[in-house]
Amino acid sequence: MSIDGAAADDMTYVQKACAYITRGERELLAFEGPGHDGLQIPKGTIEAGETPREAVFREVAEESGLGALADTRHLATDVWRRRPARRYVRHFFHATVHDPRDRWTHTVTGSGEEVGAEFEFSWVDLPADEEFALALDDYVHLL
Template sequence: MTDATYVQKACAYITRRPGELLVFEGPGHDGLQIPKGTLEPGESPREALFREVREESGLGTLSDTRHLTTDVWTRRAGRRYVRHFFHATVYEPRDRWTHTVSDGGAEHGAMFSFRWVRPTTAQPFALELDAYVDLLPTVSRTDEVSSASD
């Protein structure tokens, strides 16, 4: 049996109003995603959170940022992800926007189309990223999808 590789990830549940969660549909995965990414050497999960949100969405200011939970998620045998989930709020008047990653890293040039949804949407999230939406304030699994965010 081989030793597993553990990859540290920071994952961001960003809300702008109670019940509105920032998501995107990006390349490489089916389903909704949230801003997330791998920690760089020497970087804390909180530092990675702010960096990844800025790189993937263009958002630079987050408020009320707090750690929700950490789990270990296995996507394939021998590779485990230590996922640090955070919740933050943001003031963002745009309902939808596209951001092109320009950090020079592996996702350089990738375009992400962002929008706000109710986290209880029937559409599944990629990579089980919706596992902890119940920990967000004012979220109930019985909420309906907001027609304004479709």
């Protein structure tokens, strides 16, 4: 039995791809999404047969509508706990984009549970003053 009450063999590990997308030197793309308090970044579950890098491109397109990312590089991978028997293996990437919009709403595409949800995107000045939902700001300092 582990410290948090879940047996090691009962543990579920979910692979996630997370995208820090910047515009210029000091702006980070973020959105307010339903179901979570605080800002988020594009992220999602890595599908079977998909690499974390492939997943980050797919998730960004599905959640934000952005399709042209530049200079995409891996920043960090961690294991994050949200529930006792579930761990999230989070792969964080940094990419840059040249998009003139300051704000937009995108309806999520793809096949996940968020399909049809509307996310309100805007740029947050770095360093970000407020905390992000789900500890998604853990590696902002690496930008």
